[in-house]
Amino acid sequence: MSAMMNVRGLAKKYPGFELKDVGFSVEPGYIVGFIGRNGAGKTTTIKSILGLTKPDSGIVELFGMNMREHEIECKQQIGIVFGEFGYYADKRIRSITAVYKRFYKDWDKKKYRQYIEKFKLDESKRIKELSSGMKVKYSLALALSHNAKLLILDEPTSGLDPVSRDELTDIFREIVSDGEHSILFSTHVTSDLDKCADYIIYIREGSIIMQGDREEIINGYRLVQGRLDELTPRLEEALLGIKETPFGFTGLIRADECYLADGLQSAKADIESIMVYTEKYENHEGSDR
Amino acid sequence: MKTNTIRNLIYKDFRISLHPSVFIFLILAPAMLFIPDYPRPIGFFYLLIGVMNMFTLDLQYKDREFCALLPARKRDCVKARILSVSIIELCVMLVSVPFAFIAHRAVSASGAAGHAGMHINATLYAIVLIGYGIFNLILIPGGYRKHFRVFARGFIGMAVFMLLTIGLENLVCRINNGTFFLNGVSTSEILLQLPFVAGAAVFYVLMNILTYQISVHEFEKADI
Numbered sequence: 001m002s003a004m005m006n007v008r009g010l011a012k013k014y015p016g017f018e019l020k021d022v023g024f025s026v027e028p029g030y031i032v033g034f035i036g037r038n039g040a041g042k043t044t045t046i047k048s049i050l051g052l053t054k055p056d057s058g059i060v061e062l063f064g065m066n067m068r069e070h071e072i073e074c075k076q077q078i079g080i081v082f083g084e085f086g087y088y089a090d091k092r093i094r095s096i097t098a099v100y101k102r103f104y105k106d107w108d109k110k111k112y113r114q115y116i117e118k119f120k121l122d123e124s125k126r127i128k129e130l131s132s133g134m135k136v137k138y139s140l141a142l143a144l145s146h147n148a149k150l151l152i153l154d155e156p157t158s159g160l161d162p163v164s165r166d167e168l169t170d171i172f173r174e175i176v177s178d179g180e181h182s183i184l185f186s187t188h189v190t191s192d193l194d195k196c197a198d199y200i201i202y203i204r205e206g207s208i209i210m211q212g213d214r215e216e217i218i219n220g221y222r223l224v225q226g227r228l229d230e231l232t233p234r235l236e237e238a239l240l241g242i243k244e245t246p247f248g249f250t251g252l253i254r255a256d257e258c259y260l261a262d263g264l265q266s267a268k269a270d271i272e273s274i275m276v277y278t279e280k281y282e283n284h285e286g287s288d289r
Numbered sequence: 290m291k292t293n294t295i296r297n298l299i300y301k302d303f304r305i306s307l308h309p310s311v312f313i314f315l316i317l318a319p320a321m322l323f324i325p326d327y328p329r330p331i332g333f334f335y336l337l338i339g340v341m342n343m344f345t346l347d348l349q350y351k352d353r354e355f356c357a358l359l360p361a362r363k364r365d366c367v368k369a370r371i372l373s374v375s376i377i378e379l380c381v382m383l384v385s386v387p388f389a390f391i392a393h394r395a396v397s398a399s400g401a402a403g404h405a406g407m408h409i410n411a412t413l414y415a416i417v418l419i420g421y422g423i424f425n426l427i428l429i430p431g432g433y434r435k436h437f438r439v440f441a442r443g444f445i446g447m448a449v450f451m452l453l454t455i456g457l458e459n460l461v462c463r464i465n466n467g468t469f470f471l472n473g474v475s476t477s478e479i480l481l482q483l484p485f486v487a488g489a490a491v492f493y494v495l496m497n498i499l500t501y502q503i504s505v506h507e508f509e510k511a512d513i
Binding site: 053089099 | 297301357358359360363509
């Protein structure tokens with residue numbers, strides 16, 4: 001089956017920030033985690049994909065159709081969530097849903113009811129009366145109720161408590177389990193991706209610096225730990241990021257170079273440690289390799 | 290599908306985007322026709338505050354962002370909004386027609402009618418249509434610019450509406466000392482005024498088409 005989303009050469013220049021040649025695909029049945037620091041370009045990428053921001057160049061294809069030429073058809077098949085629902089603060093949930101559902105030919109009233117009950121949303125409440133978490137849940141209820149094939153979620157779990165986040169990651173897994181739905185999921189909460197993502201796209205300063213199968217990425221790195229006197233020049237050069245303390249060091253190393261840390265403690269890396277060591281404790285000697 | 294999208298966007302405007310003041314001003318315009326010796330277009334002027342409020346609410350409600358998430362193109366959102374504004378403007382004019390008849394009779398019967406303003410007739414509606422068309426052209430594109438420019442444009446638009454419509458009203462009143470057929474109220478005079486109403490309607494439509502084109506151009510450029 002062809003990709004649900006295909007992004008090629010997406011570029012956008014702002015004063016002080018540039019999105020450079022962003023390209024990736026989202027395959028059916030996949031949950032794709034889109035990670036990066038604040039300001040790395042995640043939201044700009046998503047907005048450029050959706051046409052909210054006009055990219056300087058690049059092609060976005062959804063379901064095999066050019067997004068710019070078939071915007072309505074494409075948007076019918078996608079569910080979009082930009083964090084918490086921040087629109088029409090004075091209006092009641094019931095009124096907004098009445099408006100929203102008219103735009104979707106596959107609006108599923110039963111499914112919407114299920115999510116409203118599951119998320120314990122009171123339809124008579126005004127948006128401004130909802131907590132941040134409830135606003136996110138309402139956004140999700142809308143996005144999940146029109147049988148979208150592709151969900152594009154920008155920080156969907158921010159503001160949610162751990163139980164709701166866990167509930168949500170279960171829902172995400174359930175959605176993609178039929179192999180016909182996909183989710184592009186941008187987040188800072190990388191632990192959510194450890195639970196549910198199949199594929200990771202890592203953006204840094206406007207460029208995709210890493211993308212691939214989550215397991216392969218995680219298995220491709222190790223965290224090594226030792227005393228400072230055990231940090232040999234060769235090892236230091238191989239480390240992609242080092243965190244030094246008066247008692248020792250911890251560093252991120254590529255799994256195939258782990259032999260350089262023989263005798264030292266090493267552990268499997270996770271998405272968060274890969275991101276933190278790449279961003280915060282970047283070893284400039286090592287990073288040029 | 291496109292027609293449905295426009296219809297749904299108009300429904301959105303009337304269900305959740307409309308400022309409550311629009312309803313107040315909808316009633317105010319016909320009511321003000323009963324005030325003797327009052328500049329006639331002013332009653333219709335107040336609706337512009339309601340229309341401007343609708344756009345300022347967009348900023349507060351993040352209407353542009355909400356619309357951009359829906360299966361609708363930016364140009365559809367602009368078209369629907371211009372149609373919504375036109376519906377409101379035409380609605381206030383239509384609602385005022387029966388009141389205009391009653392007001393004309395009531396003011397004439399009371400003997401309070403002087404020469405401060407024009408008579409309540411078809412020309413008044415032609416003048417208001419011209420004013421509304423120009424106001425829309427000034428205000429609406431500001432709501433779709435990258436940097437929202439509704440407040441300044443709204444006030445400029447209202448000032449232009451006021452100057453233009455009162456200027457035209459004065460012109461109508463001054464020709465032949467107010468006896469010119471455009472200021473008349475007899476059936477024959479009103480029939481003669483109808484082509485001017487038709488011309489003003491064409492002008493209004495052309496202004497709205499221009500408003501649409503400029504607004505779409507602005508909205509396509511804007512990053513939401």
